[in-house]
Amino acid sequence: xxxxxxxxxxxxxxxxxxxxxxxxxxxxxxxxxxxxxxxxxxxxxxxxxxxxxxxxxxxxxxxxxxxxxxxxxxxxxxxxxxxxxxxxxxxxxxxxxxxxxxxxxxxxxxxxxxxxxxxxxxxxxxxxxxxxxxxxxxxxxxxxxxxxxxxxxxxxxxxxxxxxxxxxxxxxxxxxxx
Numbered sequence: 001x002x003x004x005x006x007x008x009x010x011x012x013x014x015x016x017x018x019x020x021x022x023x024x025x026x027x028x029x030x031x032x033x034x035x036x037x038x039x040x041x042x043x044x045x046x047x048x049x050x051x052x053x054x055x056x057x058x059x060x061x062x063x064x065x066x067x068x069x070x071x072x073x074x075x076x077x078x079x080x081x082x083x084x085x086x087x088x089x090x091x092x093x094x095x096x097x098x099x100x101x102x103x104x105x106x107x108x109x110x111x112x113x114x115x116x117x118x119x120x121x122x123x124x125x126x127x128x129x130x131x132x133x134x135x136x137x138x139x140x141x142x143x144x145x146x147x148x149x150x151x152x153x154x155x156x157x158x159x160x161x162x163x164x165x166x167x168x169x170x171x172x173x174x175x176x177x178x
Contacts, residue, residue: 013160015151036076038064039147048116050147051128053159054109060086060096060150061112063123064144076148081121083137084148087113095135107134111161116145 015037052061060076061084068081076082077096085094085103093108095101109127112134116123118141125134151158 001097015149015158036060036070036148036150038070039051039149042066042120042144043116044144045118046140047118049113049114051111051161052149053111054087054159055151055156055158056087056110057086057090058086058152059158060084061114062096062107062137062148063114063116063145064148065145076150078137082141082148083145085125085135086099086150093134095137097137101135103135107132109134114143114147118145 003010019038054061056160063115064074064076065081075078075096076084076098077084079097079098082096085093086096087108091105091108093103093105095103103149109129111126111128113126114123115126121140122138123145124134124136126132127134150159151160
């Protein structure tokens with residue numbers, strides 16, 4: 001599903017923009033506009049947590065509903081089936097709701113924890129270095145959700161780091177998720 005301008009590591013845990021587009025097979029699920037890709041595994045139940053080193057320029061991170069379209073430059077917001085955060089121009093952090101929800105500059109993270117609770121209908125974002133909550137989407141999920149990652153970084157990689165909830169829990173005191 002990765003845009004042909006993205007360079008992915010062999011294990012698909014690191015990505016950055018390349019200078020040229022690669023020849024890749026055509027697919028309805030491949031991004032051909034935004035420099036994004038979907039995770040290979042979708043979720044339709046349970047709780048999941050992953051961490052991503054995001055860089056400091058421009059990135060998108062969250063989940064896409066199975067029915068969300070990947071073609072063109074449509075907004076990756078709630079109206080088009082995406083629940084995402086975006087950092088734009090290194091200083092504008094926003095939840096891509098409809099309309100977008102601006103978030104304070106003080107919440108701009110370098111490493112984001114993403115927590116999905118499918119049954120509770122929540123997708124939460126955390127700054128893992130400051131151990132601070134950034135934003136939570138709440139809605140009733142009815143279809144499979146796929147992690148979505150986007151970057152325009154050509155120098156620094158976006159790095160996906162799976163984390164064990166029991167080891168790296170962000171809760172103060174007793175864990176709220178386990």
